[in-house]
Amino acid sequence: MKRWAFLVPFLFLGWTAAAGICGAAPAEDLERRIGELEKAVEESVKSGRGLSPELMEELAKAVEELLKGEKDREESEGKEPGGGWEEVPFTGTITVSRNLSGSAVMKEAGESGTALGAGKRDWRWSGRKESGGSPSSDQEGSSSWSGSSSAFLSAMITGSEPIPDRDGNVIGYQPVGYVTGRVTEREKFRAKHVSITSHYSRSAREEHAFSPESIDGWCRLTVNPKEGRYALSFPSIYLGDGTGETVMAYSGPDMRLEEREPWHGLGPVDWIPSEPDRESLRYNPDRGVVAGSFTYALPPGGIDMDLMRRGLGFIPPELSGLKGELLSGYSGLAKEFAAAAGKTPGMYSGTWTVTWSLNIGKVPVRAELEPGGDYENWMPELIWGVGNFVRVKAKIVEPAGLEGKIRFTLEDVSREPGVCMNFPFYDREEAPDLVISEMSGLGLNIAEDGQTAVTLDDVNEAEIVVQARDFGARGKLSATAVVLAGGKEMEVRAVLKRTGEHWVTLPLDENRNGIADCWEKAYGICPCAADSDDDGEPEGKAPGDGLSAYEEYRGFFVKGRHGRLDPNRKDLFVHDPDGLAENAGFGQVTGLAVHYIEPEEGRCTGTDDRARVVNFRSGFSHLVDQHCLWIKKDTLPEPDPFNWGACEGPPEIGPPRTADRYVLVYADQIRADLERTVRENRPEITNALGQRGLRPDAAWFEEQVAAAVAMTAIHEACHGLGISHHYRSLRETLPKGADVEKAIMELDISPSTGQMSCVMRYTRDWGKHPRLTFKAESETLDMLRGRPWPHTLCDTLDDCRGQMVVSDRETGHIF
Missing domain, CATH: 1.20.1270 (Substrate Binding Domain Of Dnak; Chain:A; Domain 2)
Structure with missing residues (x-):
């Protein structure tokens, strides 16, 4: 279709x-x-x-x-009407799962060098992910939108009742059973100082009992035994008017506002958007088993709900409530979105997967799957290299006491490189991330690769132990009982009772994104797309930190210990062998979650061609090679007064990929400059400190050196995050139209301009590219006389905090 x-x-x-x-x-x-x-x-x-x-x-x-x-x-032609087709009674299960995600950015033409809001705005689809370090041109912009939606339907057909005509002849069958469905959606919009998040969830259950007064055609199976073909009508469920909540949070320099309001969704997307190829629907009439699967995929931008509304004039119950106009109650934002029809937020891509396993006639045998222990909170872990485990039982429940051989099979098991995002350091052969462990017991024959196991004897129930070999391991476990019933050998697939599915997801993953649901719920992001990158704290030029939700879930080794990350907070990895940034409180100043790593954990060994890449064991849902910053002490080849540090790179400041291999701090030069400044200005410094009850002794001097080194380390590292010097406040002090770079080179601009407590305050650069830092001498004297050394990032005119960009998918400032 x-x-x-x-x-x-x-x-x-x-x-x-x-x-x-x-x-x-x-x-x-x-x-x-x-x-x-x-x-x-x-x-x-x-x-x-x-x-x-x-x-x-x-x-x-x-x-x-x-x-x-x-x-x-x-x-x-004298043929039987229907060409040998007949409706038959049946039992079994049908499942439909749907996962959609989308993202868009607001690109502003001529953004570089212009104020926020200038230029022509245009929403661009940004579903394409980069595999290298180069940014996509569509990633530039000041606003972003992302959304994810998942839905799941499970139909359990427990029997079929004959439908008679007036003469008592059977003219068809009415299935009996129930259907359950659920949908969860999440959308985020972010612009400068504004973030909007919406959540929606809804579930329902419909019972289908036999009703002789009215035929309930919720699901039908028609077969042609002569041709070995069948046709199946798929069930659906209407979720009704689900209720949820929209949260709008506004933050600015002087205020923060949060508003909440209820809204109503419309239920899940059309459960079956297309039909399987009828030629593929074939079965063996002798076995009487009808089973199959079908996947329908949409390309990026495949659904625009606003266009659907305008095309149909209404939304039928079978279609979902994906919002084409994001939070349309906020008219100002909705107007921006509506102006770019066809490229607006609300564009999704994704897949539908339909599976069915049905038995023609009444099946006398039923088997069930039952995960044990704390399954709902289980996540794969490795402790000293040994994986944790989860137990799963399969049992023949009808008829009572029946025995048969039970076969367990692991399916769709991940094979991620390594065991987490940055370990091991050297390549190894990829293997399944989940295996059936020998701890399962002696009554099982376990395959060499650990992916299947079968009981040695006929049993009524069996339990296996599935062991993890990766922190991001994922897969499904199914079980089949081979029994003798009614004098006939038959295979019966075990069912997970609460969902009607023929498998258990490991770990529990109802939205099918490869991430344990318990982790998503712990951080309030359920559901999310595995490749989403929506970290919003702290605010900056763009959301995200270059690591997908799955990569943050899978986790990293930091100083030899594994940890999963917070998907709501931006993460930055730093190799800091001299403790410069860590001792300076770099994380507290920036608000970032800063992780100080060993050399191998960030490929900071000086020999690797992917130097400073922290997610080098990437596989599933990889967005970009994300770099760390490598900060170290260094010595200038010859004395250069007040040249305290450097963060070199191309004519682009930030994100971390743009920095050269090292961020340098010239600690010896800092000490020498402070010694000379104290020596030449001792009476003035002594008098100023005396008024505060202080003395310029050796202990005091070491404190000043440590403070200056800390300020410089933070300053240079911030260049690696796209933060420049105080050019905006400098422009305010110059005549209209004056050239900033020329002023820096030729005018006496010390002391610097802008907020005094900001670590980026001084601006005496050498050359066009603001990477080298020459500290203004008069500023240094002020500190030694008692003014606090800079220790913050400003959010006023120069807005250093708003320039910060962590994700290597983004662009920094071009000079």
Whole structure:
């Protein structure tokens, strides 16, 4: 079915399936006519004109004519109507899972060198992820949006009751059972000082009992034993008006405001947006088992709910409440979004996966899966290299006491490089991240690769132990019982009772993103896309820290100990062998979660071609090679007064990938300059300190050296995060139109401008690129006379805090 055909499956999907059941090709003219009508529907929806009643009526008549012609032809040829197709009773399970995600950035033309808000704005789809260090041109901008949505449906068919006509003849079967469904959604919008987050969740359960008064056609199975083919109608569930909450948080230099308001969702996306290829729906009539799977994928930007609204004029119950206009109650933001139809937030890509396992007739045997222990909170861990484990039991529950051989199978098991994002340091052979352990006991025959196990004897139940070999391990475990029932050997797949699925996800992962649900819930981000990068604290030029949600969940070794990260807070890795940044309180000043790593943990050994990359054991949901900063003491080749440090690199300041291998602090030069300044100004310094009850003795002097080194270390490291000197406040002190770089080189601009407590305050640069730091001498004297050394980042005119960019997917300042 064509991409846009999923918009109207409730109008004609059933008709086309019925035509296929007839088993004969329609006349060429009717086939051509229906094809033209479907194309007209597609173009009508794409253009936003909507579906006219006349168009749909014409399509309905064409299909009706097709079916009538097929029936007449069969009767004229003396064939049995339906071509050997018959509706049959059945039992089993059907599941539908859907995972969507999307992201967009607001690109501003001519942003470099202009104030926020200047230039032409344009939302650009940003679903493409970079594998190298170079940023995408679409990543520039001051605003970003991301969204994720997951839905899951499970149908349990426990039996089928015959439907008689007036004469008592069976004309069909009505399935009996229940359907459960759930949907969870999360959206985020961020701009400068503004962040908006919305959450939505809803679940429902529908019981389907036999009702002779009204036929409940919630699910049907039709088979053609002669041809070994079948047709299946898939169930759905309407979740109704779910309730949730929208949270809007505004923060600025002087205030923070948070508003909450309820809103209503619409239920999950059309459960089956397309149909499987009918030629693939085949079965063995002798076995009587109907099983299969089908995956439907949407490319980036595949769904625009705003376009769907304009095309259909309404949202039918079968379609979900993905919001095309993000938080439209905030009219100012919604106006920006609506101005870029087709490229707005609300564009999603993702997949639908449908699986079914059905037995024709009444199945006398039922088996169940049961995870043990604290399964809902289990996450893969390795302690001294040994993985933790989770127990899973399979049991034949009906009929009571029946025994058979039980086979366990691990499926879709991950094979991530290493065991976490930065360990081991050297390559090793990739192997399955989950295995069936020998701790399972002696009554099992476990395969050499640990992916399957079968009981040696016939048993009523069996339990295995699944062991993790990676901190991000993920997979599914299924079980099948081979039993003798009614004189016939049959295979029965065990069912997880609470979901109706034929497997247990390891760890528990209901939204199918590869991340343990308990970790997502602990940080309030459930659901999230595995490749999302929405860290918002602290604020800066752009959200994110270059590490996907999955990578933060999988974790890192820091000084020999493994830890998972906080997906809400930006993380920065620093190799700091001299303790310069750590002793300076770099993390407290920036607000970042700073992790001080050993050389091998960030490839800071001086020999690796991927030097300073911290997520070098990446695999699933990798966004970019994220770099650490390598800060070290160094000595100038010759004395250079008040040149205290350097963070060299290309003509781009920040993010960390732009910095050269080392961020340098010239501690010896700092000491020499302070010694000379004290020597030349001792009376003035002694008098100023005396008024504070202090003396310029040796202990006091060492404190001043430590404070100056700390300030310089933070200052230079901040260059590696895209923070420049105080150019904005400098512009305010110059005549209109004056050249800033020329002023820096030629004018006496000391003392520097801007907030005095900011570590980026001084601006005496050499050359065009503001990487080398020459501390103004008069500023140094002020500190030695008692003014506190700078120890913060400003958020006033120069807005150093707002320039900070951590993610290597982003761009910094171009000079």
